[in-house]
Amino acid sequence: MYLRKSRLDTDYDEVSVEETLSRHRQILDRFCKDKKLNVVEVLEEVVSGESLAARPKMLRLLELVSTGMYAGVVCMDIERLSRGSSMEAGYIMQILQTNYCKIITPGKTYDLQNESDEQFTDMKFMFSRYELKTINKRLVRGRNQSASEGKFMGSMAPYGYRPYKLAGQKGNSLRIEPEEAKVVQMIFDMYGKQGMGYNAIAYALNDMHIPARKGEWSQTSIVNILTNEVYLGKIRWRREPVKKVVKDGFLAKTRILNDDYELYDGLHEPIITEEQWEMVKAAQKKRNHASVNTDRQLQNPFAGILVCGKCGAIMKRTVPDKRRNPTPWFRCTTRGCDCKIIKCEVVENSIRDAMQEWLDEYTIQIEADQQPKVDPIATALEAVRGQLTQLQLQQENICEYLEKGVYTIDMFTKRNASLVKEINQLQSAEADLLRQQSESSQKKQETVQIIPTTQHILESYPILSPAEKNRLWKLVMKKATVYRSQDDKLTVNIYPNLPK
Numbered sequence: 001m002y003l004r005k006s007r008l009d010t011d012y013d014e015v016s017v018e019e020t021l022s023r024h025r026q027i028l029d030r031f032c033k034d035k036k037l038n039v040v041e042v043l044e045e046v047v048s049g050e051s052l053a054a055r056p057k058m059l060r061l062l063e064l065v066s067t068g069m070y071a072g073v074v075c076m077d078i079e080r081l082s083r084g085s086s087m088e089a090g091y092i093m094q095i096l097q098t099n100y101c102k103i104i105t106p107g108k109t110y111d112l113q114n115e116s117d118e119q120f121t122d123m124k125f126m127f128s129r130y131e132l133k134t135i136n137k138r139l140v141r142g143r144n145q146s147a148s149e150g151k152f153m154g155s156m157a158p159y160g161y162r163p164y165k166l167a168g169q170k171g172n173s174l175r176i177e178p179e180e181a182k183v184v185q186m187i188f189d190m191y192g193k194q195g196m197g198y199n200a201i202a203y204a205l206n207d208m209h210i211p212a213r214k215g216e217w218s219q220t221s222i223v224n225i226l227t228n229e230v231y232l233g234k235i236r237w238r239r240e241p242v243k244k245v246v247k248d249g250f251l252a253k254t255r256i257l258n259d260d261y262e263l264y265d266g267l268h269e270p271i272i273t274e275e276q277w278e279m280v281k282a283a284q285k286k287r288n289h290a291s292v293n294t295d296r297q298l299q300n301p302f303a304g305i306l307v308c309g310k311c312g313a314i315m316k317r318t319v320p321d322k323r324r325n326p327t328p329w330f331r332c333t334t335r336g337c338d339c340k341i342i343k344c345e346v347v348e349n350s351i352r353d354a355m356q357e358w359l360d361e362y363t364i365q366i367e368a369d370q371q372p373k374v375d376p377i378a379t380a381l382e383a384v385r386g387q388l389t390q391l392q393l394q395q396e397n398i399c400e401y402l403e404k405g406v407y408t409i410d411m412f413t414k415r416n417a418s419l420v421k422e423i424n425q426l427q428s429a430e431a432d433l434l435r436q437q438s439e440s441s442q443k444k445q446e447t448v449q450i451i452p453t454t455q456h457i458l459e460s461y462p463i464l465s466p467a468e469k470n471r472l473w474k475l476v477m478k479k480a481t482v483y484r485s486q487d488d489k490l491t492v493n494i495y496p497n498l499p500k
């Protein structure tokens, strides 16, 4: 038995997860007793994750089913089994099917060995995904509203503040933590008034044994404080949109910073003044200008895309001595990181080799992909359109019933309303699928673009200037990581810029 609260159950009112689950448990217990089903194990999902990775009980269920010892899984309805990507739904279906496991719901039992049931299950999974998208949109709207009211939306309060629940209304705000607030003020003054750099400030704070949030003060933690408008009493919104990425074959969420975010007046007290903020901004501008002037011509072909494989910091290109020792090296900029320095030439050659290898494999893969095969979107579209035709036919039929007097006006109105509702849903699904179809064909085009560009770089590499190399590398890869361990093992990873 698999129990899981769906977002649709409560429509966001305050009914607790436990309450919903125990109600479902009662219904299913009675159902199993009536049907004389022997329930071996009950799995209750308390978290309401979308992705498989966020649903530990579902993973356990799949593990159990894979033993082949279970005749079926009992659940409230088929949608409980999967929300999230259709890839994951497909994966779940496949495991159930290969292990002869039925899906048993109070409404219907689905036998996946039976072809028509399988098609029906596919459809239901697809719709559940469609509904989820609409619900997510509503959730985002709710959160936008809270941010514009100045409430704190994050999960962790910034240094200097503690979160608290607002009295008499939904949401959280921030309360000043006096000891930490003093440190924040000090950091702004050190940078803005005393002209200290990020590293120097981190070093000074550690020297004074001022505890940081996590571990020691670092360049990053200082930068984060000096650029956070929360200290001015503002709320930042949409700075870190959640992006979904496929990780180990499953969907996972990741955050990618966005410079183009929104600011609202917060309900919380500021820690610093506008003047302190402006002084820091002015000092930052001055420092950036200084560093641009010394580096007139770009020498690093991997500027901005080469990071340390251990700590993720940008790798810096350095020349020890311009006259006596002009060989350039890459160096990790994190103090304390154990990544050894690496000759630029070695990195460059490794990345070129890796890219060549990737290109060869990828070209073969693309050729294989272009062989005709079953297109899931086209299949789904066909199914949706088939259903639409059916419903339209039914609609014609009930008109006829009305004319012949088989249906009363009342019966007709009711039946017609439910048909119209179903038709509307199917039409939205059809529109959604058509959009997916055009996205996927665009993706195919972009994918093919990357091949000639990569070929061009690799073939003309010796004659390109560092700046030109940098421009082209950025086109074909998101980033590359290098790491040289203490025992001189070199690891290079490339991240080709494939369309999402």
Ligand SMILES: [Zn+2]
Binding pocket: 308, 309, 310, 311, 312, 313, 332, 333, 334, 337, 338, 339
């Ligand atoms: Zn590092």
